[in-house]
Amino acid sequence: MDTKIRTIHKVDLERMVLDESAEPTYLPLSLLQEITDSFSDDQQIGSGGSAIVYKGTVGKGMVAVKKLSITIDMHENNFHKEVECLMKAKHKNIVRFLGYCSDTQGMVGDYDGKFVMADVRNWVLCFEYIPNGSLDKYITDASCGLKWRDRYRIIKGSCEGLLHLHENRILHLDLKPGNILIADHMVPKIADFGLSRCLDEDQTRAFTSHLCGSQGYLAPEFYRGQFTFASDIYSLGIIIVEILTGEKGYPEEENVVANWMNQLEASDQWHTQLEQVRVCTKIGIQCMDLNPKKRPVARHILDRLDKTEITIETGISGSSVEQQVSFLKEQYCQEKNSKLSYQYLGxxxxxxxxxxxxxxxxxxxxxxxxxxxxxxxxxxxxxxxxxxxxxxxxxxxxxxxxxxxxxxxxxxxxxxxxxxxxxxxxxxxxxxxxxxxxxxxxxxxxxxxxxxxxxxxxxxxxxxxxxxxxxxxxxxxxxxxxxxxxxxxxxxxxxxxxxxxxxxxxxxxxxxxxxxxxxxxxxxxFHSTANLHYILHINIKVPLNLGVRLSIAATSAGALAYVHSAFATKILHGDVKPSNILLDNNFVPKISDIGISRLIVRGHEHSGACIGDMAYMDPLYVRTGLLTEQSDVYSFGVIILELVTRRKATHMDKNSLVINFLENHKQGRKSTELFDKEIAVAENLELLDTLAGIAAECLNFDVDLRPTMVDVANRLSMLNQSCNLS
Structure with a gap:
């Protein structure tokens, strides 16, 4: 009977692959196992933090099967929300949703020598198969890679897909090049709705206490636990700039136009295509405004792009750009053979x-x-x-x-x-x-x-x-x-x-x-291109004895203590992390990027928007936007922990370094098993335990119980001196 039902569903799925108007339907787990060879590793085509994607064979066609990784903290509501969003999202620039499976089966197994019955859940989604990969594989600067027409098609198609989502009250919340698939003829399709939310008609924003998403594309308000349709627009702006320039950033409009001029000068209507470049650059910059209210809405973005196409079709071009690019072309032709080339600085x-x-x-x-x-x-x-x-x-x-x-x-x-x-x-x-x-x-x-x-x-x-x-x-x-x-x-x-x-x-x-x-x-x-993050986590073959690590910690703490205490005006760093501790050939540190956060957002201490690496951020700063001296102290505590363990701190990881360490400390257990084996030798254990104790104080969730940076610097300095004398 099960075989007959599976055959019927398989025929239905084959039809759906060919019929773009077909509605998504329930798919039995047995069918999804059959078409993916029981979710074989050989069929795996992608993976993320919460799912693995497999290629499935359906007749002469292919599908993509997304199997969610069930974890203890993952609630069934998350799966329901994703399905709800996918059922509403039907558009040529959104990956087509074919079906879903929510299956729970009782399984008997051995647990501590006893036979137990447990429910095994399977949450699976099925989509059209897009063979050309995702947008991140096509990101380059103007000098190579995709032609402008293809890039513009991707920009506009992504905007059209996002507009459809927003018109259907759907927030994507994880928009990035890796989640935009490229179909035939360079048609973009937005994918991965694992973090998406559907808002009610009268709802304009939502809140969360669990920060998710991809750093580098998250809007600043995300770090305050709230998001709106404008949060997706911020991510879109970063993507547009990447498509234009090959990198994230805040480009100068005239530089982007000049870079594209070389590529477009031989094409028809090159000046109107440069107008498209200019308009897309402006849109990208405006989308990245830190104030959500100043970002354009998706409909307004599409209207502006449509106007550039009318310009091309009618042969009309904006007068301001016409004058600017005409001058550029004349100068470029004169200078074509005398361009300067620059080499990397060694x-x-x-x-x-x-x-x-x-x-x-x-x-x-x-x-x-x-x-x-x-x-x-x-x-x-x-x-x-x-x-x-x-x-x-x-x-x-x-x-x-x-x-x-x-x-x-x-x-x-x-x-x-x-x-x-x-x-x-x-x-x-x-x-x-x-x-x-x-x-x-x-x-x-x-x-x-x-x-x-x-x-x-x-x-x-x-x-x-x-x-x-x-x-x-x-x-x-x-x-x-x-x-x-x-x-x-x-x-x-x-x-x-x-x-x-x-x-x-x-x-x-x-x-x-x-x-x-x-x-x-x-x-x-300029000090150095090497930094503590590189030495600890990338070039791991570099030997680091405990004396070197302690010296880096003590010297860095002294520098932070200096800025905390030496000025009438309070100076805070705001982004203390290993990559901001530069190291010369003798491992002498210099701290960079002090106070950058105060230049980026208003409010100074009360920034209202937390920007930086979440793995090193004070939880209170994340929750309130209030940057204090104790925020730097917390971040430095994470650095001490990385120095003694040579393990990378991570965010959104239930098994993270900081969580495991603090749990040991809470239970009164030593963290010897976390220490780097290179330095965890008998004669170092007492000093390592002392450093771990200082780290634990810095990481205290009660900010009033954290030491000052001056106190940390004094204690590390004395430890460093005693280590040098021994």
Whole structure:
């Protein structure tokens, strides 16, 4: 009987694969097992945090079968919500839902020597099969990969799919390139509704106490436990920018247009396609606004895209773009054979000498310890004065700024329209105030633009991207912020002034900034591309004895204690994590990115939006948006834990390092089994237990019971001294 029923369902499924108007239906587990060879590993085509996807054979066709990974904390309601959303989502730009299975079977098994009867649940979903993979495999910059027409088709199709979801009151909540499948003819299809919510007619937002989603695509309000339709729009904006540029970020409109000009100059109606590039860039930037109310709705986005198509069909183009791109094309043709090429900056960048024009901003005596008493920085830390000048040409080690003035972007920047724009930005971010501060260097846009290339990209995080290059032959890093809601006017200027006064031997120094971009650029001294995260978790073959680890902890704690205690104005880091602890060849640390969070969101201490790596965030900060000294202390406690275990802290993991450690501490158990075997030898165990105790205090959920950073620094310093004497 079961075989007969399964055969009927199989015939129905074959018909559904061919009939796009067919309604989703219930599918028996036995059928899904049959078409996937009992969920064989050989049939597996993908996996995620909560499911595995298999390829199923149905007649001459194929389907995708998603088998949810049942966990103790996974409620049946989650499955019901996903099915509810999928039943409503029927659109050419949404992966087609074919059927579902919710099956519970009683199974007899052996448990501690006893036979027990247990219910085994199976939740399975069936979809059309998309053979071309997901969008993340097609993300490149303008110089290679997909043509503009295909990229535009993906952008518009994704917008149309999202509009359909929102019109049906569905929040996707996990929109990212990996969840956009690419069908034939580059048609995008939104997939994976595992986190989706269906809202009631009168409901505009929802709340959650369990943060889920993909970091890098989550809207800031997610970290406060709330989300709206605008949260999906934020994710869409990041995706649009990635499709345009090949990277996440907050691009300059004219740079994107200039990059695409090279690819489009030979095509028909190239100027109107550049108009599409410009419009898509604007849309992407507006979608990423930190204020949800300022983001466009999906319908408005589609209307703007439709207007660009009308422009192409009728041959009408916007006058402002027509003038700009005509100039660009003329200049590009003249400069085509004289473009500068830049090489990656290698490790030798630190050997480059600098001119006094920039060096004067960085050769300043610095506080070498968090306690009072200044010492002059050693000569090998600042090799920027008293050395031979370097010729201002392109070097094999990096990009020389002075030699780029003949490029097309330089001429674009000298257009009057962009000069006015640069001046407006300069004023918007407090330029007149900073002009009167002699220890903050204000860079010109033309000085930094040549460095802002993919080949010079060394790091990306929740706040933006970091590039490395030479300015006046001096090695620097340039931080380009993601957000469209950077604090402005005196707020930004005052934060820069405060951060520029943090002068310490173990803190990366802020040299200055450029205010002429849409979002200001921060220019820091260059220290190293290596960091604690890389040494602990990626290049794991590097031996790290306990003395080295303790020295890193003590020195880093001292630097944080210095900024917490040495200024009348309270200075907090706000994003303490291993990747922000840079290490030189002798494992001497320098902490980078201090106070970046205060530049990105309003409210300063009461930021209202938590941005950063959730694995290191104080739970109170996540819940309230209140950033305090104790927030940095909590983050540093996680770092101590990683140093003694050489294990990566994770978020949204019920078996995470922090949870296991705190459970041991709560039960009065030692965490010896968590310690890194390289250092967990008998003579080190007492010191490791002491470090674990300090970490536990820092990680206390009661913020009033956490130690201060000064106290942590003192205790680690004494441990480090005693370790060196022994």
């Amino acid at each position: 490790k030798e960048i630190k050997e480059h000498a600098g001119t006094e024009g920039l060096a004067e901003y960085v050769e300043i005596p610095r506080e070498d310890h968090w306690q009072q008493g200044e010492q002059e920085a050693s000569s090998d830390q600042w090799p920027l004065r008293g050395v031979q000048d370097v010729k201002k040409t392109v070097s094999p080690q990096g990009a020389s700024i002075s030699s780029s003035n003949n490029g097309v972007l330089y001429k674009l920047n000298n257009l009057d329209i962009f000069d006015r724009k640069a001046h407006r930005n300069h004023v918007r971010y407090g330029g007149p105030t900073l002009e009167n501060v002699n220890f903050v260097k204000l860079f010109k846009k033309k000085e930094l633009s040549p460095i802002l290339k993919n080949k010079n990209l060394i790091r990306r995080d929740s706040f933006g991207v970091v590039y490395m290059g030479l300015v006046d032959s001096v090695p620097v890093t340039i931080r380009k912020l993601f957000s469209g809601s950077v604090v402005q006017n005196e707020d930004f200027a005052n934060e820069v002034i405060i951060q520029s006064q943090v002068i310490h031997g173990n803190m990366v120094r802020l040299i200055g900034c450029c205010l002429e971009f849409e979002v200001p650029m921060l220019v820091h001294e």
